[in-house]
Amino acid sequence: MSRPPSYGAPITLDEAARVMAAAQAEARRNDWPMAIAIVGSGGHLVMLHALDDVQHASITVAQAKAATAVNFRRPSKLFEDAVRDGGLGLRLLGMDNLLPLDGGLPLYRDGKVAGAIGVSGMQSTQDAQVAATGATLMPV
Amino acid sequence: MSRPPSYGAPITLDEAARVMAAAQAEARRNDWPMAIAIVGSGGHLVMLHALDDVQHASITVAQAKAATAVNFRRPSKLFEDAVRDGGLGLRLLGMDNLLPLDGGLPLYRDGKVAGAIGVSGMQSTQDAQVAATGATLMPV
Amino acid sequence: MSRPPSYGAPITLDEAARVMAAAQAEARRNDWPMAIAIVGSGGHLVMLHALDDVQHASITVAQAKAATAVNFRRPSKLFEDAVRDGGLGLRLLGMDNLLPLDGGLPLYRDGKVAGAIGVSGMQSTQDAQVAATGATLMPV
Amino acid sequence: MSRPPSYGAPITLDEAARVMAAAQAEARRNDWPMAIAIVGSGGHLVMLHALDDVQHASITVAQAKAATAVNFRRPSKLFEDAVRDGGLGLRLLGMDNLLPLDGGLPLYRDGKVAGAIGVSGMQSTQDAQVAATGATLMPV
Numbered sequence: 001m002s003r004p005p006s007y008g009a010p011i012t013l014d015e016a017a018r019v020m021a022a023a024q025a026e027a028r029r030n031d032w033p034m035a036i037a038i039v040g041s042g043g044h045l046v047m048l049h050a051l052d053d054v055q056h057a058s059i060t061v062a063q064a065k066a067a068t069a070v071n072f073r074r075p076s077k078l079f080e081d082a083v084r085d086g087g088l089g090l091r092l093l094g095m096d097n098l099l100p101l102d103g104g105l106p107l108y109r110d111g112k113v114a115g116a117i118g119v120s121g122m123q124s125t126q127d128a129q130v131a132a133t134g135a136t137l138m139p140v
Numbered sequence: 141m142s143r144p145p146s147y148g149a150p151i152t153l154d155e156a157a158r159v160m161a162a163a164q165a166e167a168r169r170n171d172w173p174m175a176i177a178i179v180g181s182g183g184h185l186v187m188l189h190a191l192d193d194v195q196h197a198s199i200t201v202a203q204a205k206a207a208t209a210v211n212f213r214r215p216s217k218l219f220e221d222a223v224r225d226g227g228l229g230l231r232l233l234g235m236d237n238l239l240p241l242d243g244g245l246p247l248y249r250d251g252k253v254a255g256a257i258g259v260s261g262m263q264s265t266q267d268a269q270v271a272a273t274g275a276t277l278m279p280v
Numbered sequence: 281m282s283r284p285p286s287y288g289a290p291i292t293l294d295e296a297a298r299v300m301a302a303a304q305a306e307a308r309r310n311d312w313p314m315a316i317a318i319v320g321s322g323g324h325l326v327m328l329h330a331l332d333d334v335q336h337a338s339i340t341v342a343q344a345k346a347a348t349a350v351n352f353r354r355p356s357k358l359f360e361d362a363v364r365d366g367g368l369g370l371r372l373l374g375m376d377n378l379l380p381l382d383g384g385l386p387l388y389r390d391g392k393v394a395g396a397i398g399v400s401g402m403q404s405t406q407d408a409q410v411a412a413t414g415a416t417l418m419p420v
Numbered sequence: 421m422s423r424p425p426s427y428g429a430p431i432t433l434d435e436a437a438r439v440m441a442a443a444q445a446e447a448r449r450n451d452w453p454m455a456i457a458i459v460g461s462g463g464h465l466v467m468l469h470a471l472d473d474v475q476h477a478s479i480t481v482a483q484a485k486a487a488t489a490v491n492f493r494r495p496s497k498l499f500e501d502a503v504r505d506g507g508l509g510l511r512l513l514g515m516d517n518l519l520p521l522d523g524g525l526p527l528y529r530d531g532k533v534a535g536a537i538g539v540s541g542m543q544s545t546q547d548a549q550v551a552a553t554g555a556t557l558m559p560v
Contacts, residue, residue, distance in 0.1 A: 088500070095484075
């Protein structure tokens with residue numbers, strides 16, 4: 001893995017609100033009951049919205065995906081892929097500070113990690129679609 | 141203590157957004173860096189906004205205040221008062237699912253508990269002021 | 281309580297090494313077996329040294345004191361004092377993200393919180409003396 | 421697996437400082453942002469240094485690798501290999517006091533386990549290279 005961008009100042013509430021609005025609109029457009037979490041560069045929760053009728057578990061899973069993305073400064077899908085490939089990749093299942101599920105993406109400002117978004121509620125590819133809609137507002 | 145209202149259906153995202161907007165406006169009007177958390181009647185987080193420059197600790201404290209208010213269906217101040225009075229009230233400090241700090245209030249719909257709001261970041265009386273501004277939108 | 285300084289960029293390893301050297305020298309000068317922890321502005325551990333013969337408990341207590349100081353952006357002694365005064369201050373004992381023991385101090389750079397130091401191993405006034413010796417290198 | 425050496429007295433701070441210096445120099449020589457943790461024979465943290473720009477997750481992972489090495493008195497790579505091989509080895513993923521990732525090594529004094537070093541931040545083979553550089557100072 002190449003070295004990821006450094007941590008920068010945490011995402012502001014206004015920035016988070018724009019990312020959230022985009023992601024939430026994408027979820028609603030598809031009528032997907034989801035939880036969407038946004039954390040700052042230090043890993044602290046900045047914003048969470050749980051859409052109506054979301055399953056309870058997704059509220060914590062969304063946060064865990066965002067935490068994975070910011071704590072490792074990488075999309076959580078990298079870890080999902082590694083587990084899927086088996087062999088050495090299975091060791092990731094032994095890590096309790098990592099959730100190997102697609103749907104967690106870093107958010108960037110000026111080339112540095114400002115935070116991350118995590119989405120949960122549907123298939124992980126659908127979760128990822130919603131996360132990506134938000135993350136395009138703060139690209140690397 | 142009298143018997144509190146029963147649990148009803150959880151607060152919707154739209155309802156939470158209105159409560160949040162009122163509370164957030166009150167915090168911003170006073171230039172108070174705060175975290176504001178809203179949970180549903182099941183105790184699950186529905187919405188959290190952390191204003192810029194909030195101290196890290198307030199993000200978890202706001203959630204704990206909301207959890208206290210919904211899990212006991214009472215304002216968290218009741219428990220603060222009991223601890224302050226000492227004696228038997230001190231036993232509350234042995235409960236790990238209760239935060240005896242003002243700033244957590246139940247939210248109601250049609251006479252039932254729909255959720256709760258918790259606020260943290262300043263003095264607990266100021267936290268409570270912001271929580272009350274939100275809670276007036278969903279009175280008992 | 282007045283509003284504390286904002287969070288800035290986290291303490292660097294070189295800065296932490298200078299703070300640690302000063303604190304550690306003070307501990308050794310007094311022959312005090314202590315644990316000394318330094319965290320960054322995000323609350324993540326940057327440096328920890330446990331002097332020989334320290335009691336196990338102090339290793340986690342030092343980290344909790346540093347966490348308290350950075351997460352609340354205030355000296356942990358403020359909370360110790362509040363608990364000592366009783367009454368309303370006792371509610372702090374219900375908070376599980378706060379250690380009301382002297383010996384945790386924020387570290388500053390350019391008027392912002394860069395991290396915190398926490399010391400444990402002797403009386404809390406002695407812990408505080410060692411923490412202060414380190415913290416003088418990064419004053420507010 | 422053969423019976424590993426017994427536990428001896430814990431590593432001293434001076435010993436840990438020498439191990440840390442060697443490992444840290446190897447990390448810096450390669451410009452690898454890493455966290456390096458050293459625990460004593462009782463499993464308690466004796467020294468931790470987080471190099472600038474390390475990802476948050478590595479600070480806890482380094483400690484977990486060191487804990488694995490000392491708690492099982494074996495290099496953490498043994499468990500990584502077992503998981504990679506599948507079958508019965510997968511049961512290790514059910515153990516929450518074991519991290520099956522290369523980069524954790526016991527440290528010895530007089531043929532006994534004095535502690536362990538854990539490194540995280542890059543590929544686990546690179547983590548292991550840095551851990552080994554430190555561990556050569558306290559061979560079995």
